Amino acid sequence: MVRIVAPWVRTRLRTAPLAAVSVFVLVGITAFLCAAFPRAVDAYEGEGIRHELTVAEPDQSGFRFSAAPVAPYEADDPGLRASVTPAKLAERHRRIVGILPDALRTDPRDSAYGVRSQRPADGEAPGLTELDGGSPVFTLAAQSALAEHATVRSGRLPKPPPDSAEPAEPADSPNEPTEPTEPRPDSVEGVVTSATAKALNVRIGTVVTISRETAGPLVVTITGIVDPVRPRSAYWSVLPVLRTPGYLYTEGPPPQPYWHGALLLPPEAGPALLSLPKEAEPYWNVAVDPRGLGAGDIEAAERAVATVESGPVLSELRSAISPELQVTTGLAGILADYGKLRGAIAPVVSVAAFGVGGVIAVVLLTAGGLAASRRSTELALLRARGGSLPGIVARLAAETAVPAVPAAVAGGALAIVLVPEGRLWPAVLAVILVTVVACGALPARAALEHRRPRPGGRADAPGRPSRRRTVAELTLLALAAAAVVAVRRRGTGDGADQGVDQLVSAAPVLLGVAAALVLVRLYPLPLRLAALSVARRRGAIGFLALARAGRAPATTVLPLLALVLALTTAAFGGSVLAGVEAARDRAAVVSVGSDARIEAAGALPGGLADSVRKLPGVTGVVEVYRETDVGLRDGDDADGVTLLGADPAAYARLARDTGLGGFPADALRAGGKGPVPAIVSPGVAERLGDGARVIGPLSAPLNVEVSAVRTATPALSDGEFVLVDTAALTGPRAATTLLVAGGSVSGEGLRAAVRATGAADGIRVALRADERNAFAESPVQTGAERVYAVAALAAAGYAALALLLALIRAAPERVALLARLRTMGLTRRQGRRLLVLENLPGSLLAGAGGVLVGWVVVLVLAPGIDLARLAQASGGMAAARVPAELTTDPWSLLLPGAGVVLLAAGVAAVQAWAVTRRSSTTELRVGDTR
Incomplete structure (x- = not known):
């Protein structure tokens, strides 16, 4: 029996410690994120039901x-x-x-x-x-x-x-006498x-x-x-x-x-x-x-x-x-209402889970594929010398498992410690999946590439795509189309009753994968055409850079897929958060009408408006007279409307600034004789019709004529209204509402001004900031937002990691090429330019493709994504009137894509600077055993 002198795993770990440490770090961080995600969801859902029971x-x-x-x-x-x-x-x-x-x-x-x-x-x-x-x-x-x-x-x-004293117990038998009791x-x-x-x-x-x-x-x-x-x-x-x-x-x-x-x-x-x-x-x-x-x-x-x-x-x-x-x-109602809230938010959160999960899976596969590509010559030599494919696969799996398994266990344990609440089995399952993918990526890629000996060839000359790859790509395209149709038809709003629709949740991931496959197929063509035009110019740097970038070896598919998918996930997550923020801001404006609001059932104290104008941070105060249940005298039994009176110039400016039914001041200003111009809601306009009409009680009739129709107005958050010039109202019309403008207005200052009048009872002070915060009072909302923010950041981080892996993998080959070119007369400056220019087309493609795909995903899926419950758990009528839609966030679209380009250019520049400072003789003799 022959004694093994140098076991495979120990030898590999001792000769390539940096690779083992990289696997340990990558798997540990990935296992932590994947284990923490379901526990974080359980944590905020548990906190949410406890919050609902506490505030009930x-x-x-x-x-x-x-x-x-x-x-x-x-x-x-x-x-x-x-x-x-x-x-x-x-x-x-x-x-x-x-x-x-x-x-x-x-x-x-x-x-x-x-x-x-x-x-x-x-x-x-x-x-x-x-x-x-x-x-x-x-x-x-x-x-x-x-x-x-x-x-x-x-x-x-x-x-x-x-x-x-304790009364005597009744006798067991009705025939038995009872003890006399004390009188009550x-x-x-x-x-x-x-x-x-x-x-x-x-x-x-x-x-x-x-x-x-x-x-x-x-x-x-x-x-x-x-x-x-x-x-x-x-x-x-x-x-x-x-x-x-x-x-x-x-x-x-x-x-x-x-x-x-x-x-x-x-x-x-x-x-x-x-x-x-x-x-x-x-x-x-x-x-x-x-x-x-x-x-x-x-x-x-x-x-x-x-x-x-x-x-x-x-x-x-x-x-x-x-x-x-x-x-x-009332527990049944509390639990049912909470179930609807959780069911409405869960499908939206599952989109983030699928997105980050897809990015992580692709990055792990990318790391394994690049490792297999880097060791392709070594593995081909083993196969040529009689190494069996199962034996090589087992050894590769063993050497990957040595750093990966402890890292996955450590990452999962850290997630359980840092997120103590939540079910255990989802975290354990996530850790197992990460371990299996991490340990199986390198062996699977090696088995696929070396299942049979192949003659050597150029790595940068891709072969024709196989039929299997074409079928797989067409299948993914069909799944992406089906996901888009499912989102447009069913959307995420049915999650409260039917659970999470996996196909709907995977729609952004499928669209990103489909777009990445299309880009991989198409992007060499424009680069090769550009190289033809540059070939006639003097100098070889531009031509070499475009020619090399136009050759797409098979190893570029996974990095590009990881980049596009990560950028799409980051853009989608940022757009969700932007849509939530926009809906809350809009609902707060509709509810308050300005930055602050002071109102009473009757007339406000005299001098209060002047006192409020003198407060720090106040930039404007609009006095509004409000009278409810005003009849229109149209013979309709419908409820009365709200009559509003305000100064035309000040109110028109406020309506324009808040975006609530803006109008020109002349449309409201009353003239000397004739009907009073009025701005009305659509329901009132339909009832009044064209021409002048008399409305109001017999004691104070008002002859009005519709001058404009608006669906919203700052002074009223909900209901039908008639807005007129205060000067047109007869009799004393003291203000009942003050709409206060000023981004830094203090609620305590406003309340102090109200108390100073001595008539604080019945006067309500509302701030737009407070109203906005009330829309996010449920821990389910805040927890889901945190999960989405972390998902977007994780996707951006894995995009950078995928790019770095691709650049590091290509570094030895580029160094050798540069060394050969330097022996042919290429200067150091030209070598640096070549490396930087060679990286730019691919990074620009990934960045631009990610931005484009992210924008298309948001545009296509927006009608089916329901953010209402995520934005406003219990916002009342004002929140119900404001749609919570998925909106494109420019920062989430452009910033990650620009970061990819800058990172690629920076890494390429550092590589070029490091390579050009070394001797080309050493690089030319790499791999020479003589």
Whole structure:
């Protein structure tokens, strides 16, 4: 047996350490990006559902269970009185929490239970604040854990009633006598929140009398005033009146308001509420903890909510708690709305995933192909000396796997550490795919090239494309055409209901691949024609550069494909981000009408406009009079329109600057006699028709004539309008809206100016910047934008890498050529020019082709790409009126392409400078073993 002295893998790694390090770095970075991508998507989707549950109203984001209301005549039932004691309610609460599915993690801190009056009860006490609608009414609640959720501001917490001993349990048999029970208490203690005390004029010692039908009045003595520890928590916000009083209105016309407050009783006072005239009900509020919910748990949570609302879990709860147990929750709606948002954004994000994935795959194949091309002579020699193809492939795979596998594992582990949230299997699968492609690219290319011995030939003289290549290219063209048709017909807007369409998501990649194949086929022709024209000129540099660039060896296909695909992905990603930004900016302008807006239901305080004009950053203020529900006197039963009055010159300038229905000032300026010119919305124009028409109430008629029709106007974000000159309005017409221009206007300054008038109540201040930020409040939107930005940057980086790989691969051959030419009299300066000029046609082709393909992809796919939910998760009517379309971003198109050209020229210049400083004798003897 012959001992192997120099094993293949160890020898290769020791003789070519730089190649091994390059593979390690390339595979490590690629594995990190591919593993981090799905985990980043899971992370922002999980953050999104937690955000939705956190910002939702507490009465919607949890479960509210309630037993059957107890009628007053049933208040003496010992069994009912025993069922509402704190111990019994706590036991049932634990049973409910134990039965709920594990997919719904409960939050004991915000959960509560107790007994409360089902409807407000009339309460009487001296000194209570009365409104036009009459005396206040109260909701009485004996809720658990009051001491843990309230801070005593003054006084003390209520004590249990002195006769609140645990009532005896009812006898198991109706024939067995029951123990006599204590009479229900007629007097209990309670507390109110500071907001209730201030609004209703409740003080410590106030005695509130609640009348009852089956017994004497229930007397509630106020012993303290408390402040909620966390006012927005579910404990206080499931029933907001426990925290803050509100208005109720009488039924008769006109409706008159009266106060509605809450009296907080000790938990032991629950039996005392059974005799209330408005009926009392035991309840259990179970809060859901969103902290344990991730992207992979959403489907399980939806199924769990369905089983609780009307499924086996509800049946089990009714068997364990009460046959008439009712459940109320808004979780199903929250999860459904979030599912629509995620489903609308997922197809758009999948486009980025396909784009970057395609670029990465092509770059890995390019690296393997260039390595195989660089070692073509070595592998041909092994085959000529009897080396088997499987053996060579196995050894190449082994030497690539030694640096690639540890790099992939390290990159995947780093991604899991840096992005801790998310499912594990997509990241592991991505790492495996990267490893397989990286380890298989070099062996596959070597096996394809050396499957049979071939005679030597010129590397720069490409053969005729084979039939297999032609069929493959035609198949890709057919797939690209099918993808374009799918995008134009179905688009990405159906993802919320049907999931991600793989063909639609792969459309930019397929178009980029098809365009790159067409460019590879066509680009040698114009270069060869240019070389013919240069051949007649003096000097050989230009001719040599064009002639060499016009010869397209097979190794240039993958680098060019990687460049075009990367530039297309970067351009598409930048266009998506640009479309999102443009839609948000436009929606914010439509919503506010200017950089800032100050408005009130009635007239604004006098002098406010002058004060605002003096604020720093304010460049203009337009005063607008607004009157809603103005009749058109056209006999139509349609709703009235909004009448707007403004100064023609100032308002016309604002409309032109904002792009909201610009018009010449003369179209609005009122003359002396005759009808008043009016700018109206399309609906109003259709109703008014041609000629002058009288509109408005009988007390202030207005004779108007349509002078222009505009679909939008700064003073009104939505609805039909009539805009006239303020001077044409009769009577005092104080401004109701101020439209403030100024890019650096301060919201605090505007609010301070409003407060300085002393009439800040009912005046709303809105800033365009705040409105714009509100459109991107969901983490799903911000996370998807970050993913797209990283995808665009990664694509640009891999484009540069593909270019560098191609230049490095061609460097030895170019160095040898330059050395030969220098022996024939070529100067160093001419050699540098030759290397730089030889690289320019290919880089210009890749850059221009990437820009062109990116522009075509955006132009072709724009009608089918839906960016509405990505741009505006909940933008209201103003956002709904603004289309979110894919728009071409010049920076994303031109900057990567220009970077490719500059990088190619810079690398070529550095190579030329380094080569011309070395001796040509050394280069000519490269590979000489003598």
